Amino acid sequence: MTAVRVDSMRIVTLIGKYGFLALGGFLTLLPFYWMAGGSLMTTQEITSRPMDWYPHTPKWNNYEALAEAIPVARMYLNSAIVTASVLVGILFTSSLAGYGFAKFRFPGRDKLFLMVLATMMVPFFVVLIPVLYIVRTFGWVDSYMGLIVPNLVTAFGIFLMRQNMLSIPDELIDAARIDGSSEFGTYWRIVVPLVRPALGALSVITFVFTWNSFLWPLVVLRSRDLFTVPIGLNLLQQYFATEEAIPLQLAGATLSSVPVIAVFAFLQRYFVQGLALTGIKG
Amino acid sequence: MLLGDRLKVRYAQRHVVTGYLFVAPALAFLLLFGVFPIVFAFGISLHNWNMVTPVSEMRFAGADNYSHLILDDSLFRKSLGNTFVFTAANVLIGLGLALSVALLVNTRVKGRTFWRVVYFLPYVTSSVAVAIVWENLYHPFGLLNRLLSLGGIPSQRFLASVDQALPSIIGVSIWHGMGYLVIIFVAGLQNIPLEYYEAAKVDGAGDWSRFRHITMPLLKPTLFFVAVVSTIGSLQIFDLPFLITEGGPIDATETVVLYLYDTAFTFARMGRASAMSFILFVIILVLTIIQIRLFRERE
Numbered sequence: 001m002t003a004v005r006v007d008s009m010r011i012v013t014l015i016g017k018y019g020f021l022a023l024g025g026f027l028t029l030l031p032f033y034w035m036a037g038g039s040l041m042t043t044q045e046i047t048s049r050p051m052d053w054y055p056h057t058p059k060w061n062n063y064e065a066l067a068e069a070i071p072v073a074r075m076y077l078n079s080a081i082v083t084a085s086v087l088v089g090i091l092f093t094s095s096l097a098g099y100g101f102a103k104f105r106f107p108g109r110d111k112l113f114l115m116v117l118a119t120m121m122v123p124f125f126v127v128l129i130p131v132l133y134i135v136r137t138f139g140w141v142d143s144y145m146g147l148i149v150p151n152l153v154t155a156f157g158i159f160l161m162r163q164n165m166l167s168i169p170d171e172l173i174d175a176a177r178i179d180g181s182s183e184f185g186t187y188w189r190i191v192v193p194l195v196r197p198a199l200g201a202l203s204v205i206t207f208v209f210t211w212n213s214f215l216w217p218l219v220v221l222r223s224r225d226l227f228t229v230p231i232g233l234n235l236l237q238q239y240f241a242t243e244e245a246i247p248l249q250l251a252g253a254t255l256s257s258v259p260v261i262a263v264f265a266f267l268q269r270y271f272v273q274g275l276a277l278t279g280i281k282g
Numbered sequence: 283m284l285l286g287d288r289l290k291v292r293y294a295q296r297h298v299v300t301g302y303l304f305v306a307p308a309l310a311f312l313l314l315f316g317v318f319p320i321v322f323a324f325g326i327s328l329h330n331w332n333m334v335t336p337v338s339e340m341r342f343a344g345a346d347n348y349s350h351l352i353l354d355d356s357l358f359r360k361s362l363g364n365t366f367v368f369t370a371a372n373v374l375i376g377l378g379l380a381l382s383v384a385l386l387v388n389t390r391v392k393g394r395t396f397w398r399v400v401y402f403l404p405y406v407t408s409s410v411a412v413a414i415v416w417e418n419l420y421h422p423f424g425l426l427n428r429l430l431s432l433g434g435i436p437s438q439r440f441l442a443s444v445d446q447a448l449p450s451i452i453g454v455s456i457w458h459g460m461g462y463l464v465i466i467f468v469a470g471l472q473n474i475p476l477e478y479y480e481a482a483k484v485d486g487a488g489d490w491s492r493f494r495h496i497t498m499p500l501l502k503p504t505l506f507f508v509a510v511v512s513t514i515g516s517l518q519i520f521d522l523p524f525l526i527t528e529g530g531p532i533d534a535t536e537t538v539v540l541y542l543y544d545t546a547f548t549f550a551r552m553g554r555a556s557a558m559s560f561i562l563f564v565i566i567l568v569l570t571i572i573q574i575r576l577f578r579e580r581e
Contacts, residue, residue, distance in 0.1 A: 021386055024379075025400045028457065032403060034425055035415045047423035097308035104301025112309065119316040123518050123566065125539050126559045129326060129552050130319035133333060153311035183300045212408035214521055219547065230410040234525065237414055246418055253411035264406045268399060271406075275462060276469035 032257075039063070039251035043244050062247045063255070066236075069248060072255065074225065075232040082147045082217075082228060083210045089152035090206050091199055097153075098161025098195075099187050103173060113162070120155040124215070132219055142222040151210065157202055160274070164198040165191060201274025204267045208260050229256045327556035334550070347557035358558065360533050361541040364448060365562075368537065369516035371452045372459070376512060377505075380460050384467030385497075398468070402461035409458070413525035416454045417441065441527055447534045451522050458522070459515070463508055470504030471497070506577045510570055517566050538562050 038046050040058040066072060101113050131150050132141075140146035168191060176186040192199070214230045221231055233252045236245070264271055327347055329340040351358045387397050404412065419425045420440040427437045440450045474497065482492050520539040523529055529536035529544075538558060546555035 017386055017389070017391065020382070021391070021397055024383060025397065028401055028404060028460075030425075031412075031415045031419060031457070032407075034419060035411070038418065046418070047421070093308040093311065097305045100301050100304030104297055104304065106298040106301040109301065112305065115317065116309075116312065119312060121567075122316065122320060123514070123559075123563060125518060125520070125542060126323055126563050127316065127319035128559075129333070129546055129556055130322040131315055133322070133337075134314065134319070136333075150315045153308045153315070155312065155316070158308055158312075183303075187304070208406050212406075214409055215543075230408045233408075233410040233414065237410070237417075237525065246421075249414045250418065253414040256411050257407050260406045260408070261403065264402070265399065268395075268402070272398070272402075272465055272469075275465050 035250050035257070036254050039247060039254045041247055043246055046246055047243070059247065062251045066248050066251045066255070069245075070232050070236050070252070071224065071227075072232070072252075075227055075229045078144075078226055079211055079228040081144060083207060085144075085148045086151045086210045087203060087206050089148070090154055090157050091203060093153045094157030094161045094202060095192060095195065095199065096187070097158045098163075098165050099191050101158070101162045102165035103168070103170070103191075116155045116158050120159065128215070128219065135220065141220060142226060144226070146220045147217055147226075147228070151213075151216070154206075157206070160198060160202055161195065164195045168194055197270070197273065200267070200270040204263060204271040205274045207263055208271070211260055323556045323559060326552050327560055329553045331552045332550040333552050340553075343553060347554045348561070351554065351557055351561060357533060357536065358538075358541060361536045361538045364533075364535060365517060365519065365537045367448060368452055368455070368519055369513060371449075372455050372516040372519075373509065373512045375452075376456045376460060376463055377508060379456065380463030380508075381467055381505075383460070384464050384471060385493075387464070388468055388471045398464070401464050404458045405461035407458070409521035410525060412454065412458055413522060417526055420450055442531060444531050444534045447527055447531060451526060451535050454522055454526070455516075455519065459512075463512065466508050467501075467504060470501050473504075474500045502577065506573070510573050513569055513573065514566055517562065517569070 037054055039062055040055040040060065041052070042055075042059060045052045045055060097116075101109065101116075135141060135146045135150060138145070138149075140149065172190060173186055176190050177183075181189065212230060213228075214234075217228050217231050218234070221227060224232075224235070227235065233249075233256055236249055236252050326340070328343060328345070330343045330347075331337075331340045383397075383401055387394055387401075391397065421427070422437060422439070422442075426440070430436075430438065438446060440446050478496050478500075479492055482496055487495065518539055519537050520543065523535040523537050523540050524543065527535040529540050539562070542555045542558045542562075545551050545558065
C-alpha cells in the first residue's frame with residue numbers, strides 16, 4: 001500500500017517538475033520561434049486570424065528585401081571589426097594588469113586595486129557624457145576609434161584575471177626568471193597559458209556584450225557606413241515601422257542573433273563559468 | 283651590506299618597476315575613461331552646458347540642476363516612480379522564478395545542459411532583437427492576443443495602454459534577464475556540499491525541511507549577490523523602454539536613464555542630465571548599503 005502511494009507521489013512530483021520546466025522552456029523559446037518563423041512569413045500570415053503557426057511557403061526573399069533596406073554586410077563587418085579589436089584589447093590589458101596586481105609588490109598596489117574595484121561600481125550612464133566629450137576632443141566621434149578605444153579596458157576583466165592568477169605558485173615564476181626568461185616572456189609563456197580557461201570565459205563574455213552593445217554606439221555613431229548590427233537594426237525599426245516591414249524586422253533580428261547564439265551554443269561552458277565566477281567570489 | 287642583501291634589494295626594486303609597468307596600460311585607460319569622467323561629470327552637474335561651447339565657458343549654476351529636478355520637475359519624479367516600480371517587480375519576480383528554475387535544474391533532472399541553454403538563450407540576445415520580437419508579440423493582432431483569443435480572453439492593448447505598458451516591459455525584461463540569475467543560482471547551489479543533504483536525510487528531514495534548513499541558509503550569500511546586482515541593473519533600465527515604447531504612452535514607461543538620455547542628447551542639457559545621473563547613482567549606492575545591512579542583520 002505505502003509503496004504504491006509513494007510511487008504515485010513521485011510520479012506527481014515528476015510531472016510537476018518537468019511540467020514547470022517545459023512550460024517555462026516553451027515560454028522562453030516561443031519568441032525565438034516567432035522571430036525565426038515570422039522572418040519567413042508574409043505580413044498577412046503574421047497577423048492572420050485564426051493564426052498561422054508556421055510559414056506556408058517560406059519567404060526567403062524577406063532576407064533579400066532586408067539586404068536592400070539596410071547595408072547588412074557592412075553592419076556585420078563593422079560589428080566584427082569592433083568586437084575583435086575590443087576583445088584583443090581587453091584580453092591583453094586585463095591579463096597584464098591582473099598579473100601585475102597578483103604577483104608583484106609595489107607601493108600603492110592595494111589602493112590602486114581598490115580603485116579598480118570601485119570603478120566596477122560606477123554605472124555607465126554616469127560617465128557617458130564626459131566620455132563622449134573626451135572622445136570628441138580626440139576627434140573620434142563617428143569612427144571606429146570612438147567605438148573601440150573607450151572599451152579596451154574593463155575593471156571586471158582585471159578583477160577576473162587577478163583572482164585567477166593569485167593561485168599560480170610563485171616558485172613557477174621564479175624558476176622561469178632563474179632560467180633567464182624576461183619579465184614579459186614569463187608572463188607570455190608561463191602565466192598566460194595557465195589562465196587559459198579564465199581567458200576563454202572573459203572572451204566569450206566580452207564577445208557577447210560587445211556584439212550586443214547598444215547605448216554607446218548609439219551615442220557615438222552618425223553615418224550609416226559605420227553602423228554596427230544593433231544600431232542598423234534600430235534604424236530598421238525606426239524608419240521601416242509599417243506593418244509590411246514586420247517580416248523584414250524579424251529577419252533582421254534573426255540574422256543579428258545568429259553569431260551570438262552560435263558562439264554561446266559552442267562555448268556555453270566558458271560563458272557559464274565566467275558568469276558563475278562573478279557570483280562566487282564577487 | 284652583504285652582497286646577497288644588495289642583490290635582494292636590487293631585485294625587489296626591479297620588481298617594483300616591472301609591477302608598475304604591467305598595470306600601467308590598463309590603469310591609464312581606466313583613469314581616462316573611468317575615474318576622471320566621474321569627477322568631470324560631477325563638475326558638469328553644477329553647470330549649464332550644451333557640450334558645444336568650450337568647457338572654459340560653461341556657466342556655473344551651483345545646485346540649480348539638482349534643486350530643479352527634485353523640486354520642480356514632475357517628469358523626473360514620474361520617471362523615478364516608474365523606475366522603482368520596474369525595479370521592484372523585476373527583482374522580486376525575476377529572483378523568484380530564477381530560483382525555482384535553478385532548484386529544479388539542480389535536482390536529478392534529465393537534460394540539465396539542455397534546460398540551462400534554453401533558459402539562457404534570451405540573455406545573449408541583443409536588446410534590439412528582443413525589442414523587435416516583443417513589439418510584434420504585443421501587437422494588437424500579435425501572437426499573444428491571438429493566444430488569448432484561443433482561451434476566449436478579449437484582446438489586450440498591452441504597449442498602447444497606460445496601465446499595461448510598464449507591466450508589459452517588465453515581462454520582457456524578466457524574460458531577457460532570467461538566464462543570468464539562473465546560472466548564478468545554480469553555481470551557488472552546486473557549492474553546497476552534498477554531505478549536508480545526506481546527513482539530513484539520515485536524520486529523517488523531509489524535502490521542505492532540507493530546503494529551509496540547508497539550502498536557504500547556505501544559499502544566502504548567492505541570494506544577496508543576485509539581489510544587489512539585479513537591483514543595480516534594474517535601476518539603470520534604458521534599452522527596452524527606449525526601443526519598445528520610447529517612454530510612452532503618456533510617460534507610462536519613462537525611466538530615469540531614458541529621461542537622462544533625452545535631456546542630454548535631444549535637448550543638449552548636459553548639466554541637468556549629469557545631475558540626474560548623480561541622483562540615481564546616490565540612490566543605487568543607498569539601496570546597495572541598505573541591502574548589505576539587511577542581509578547582515580539576518581545572519
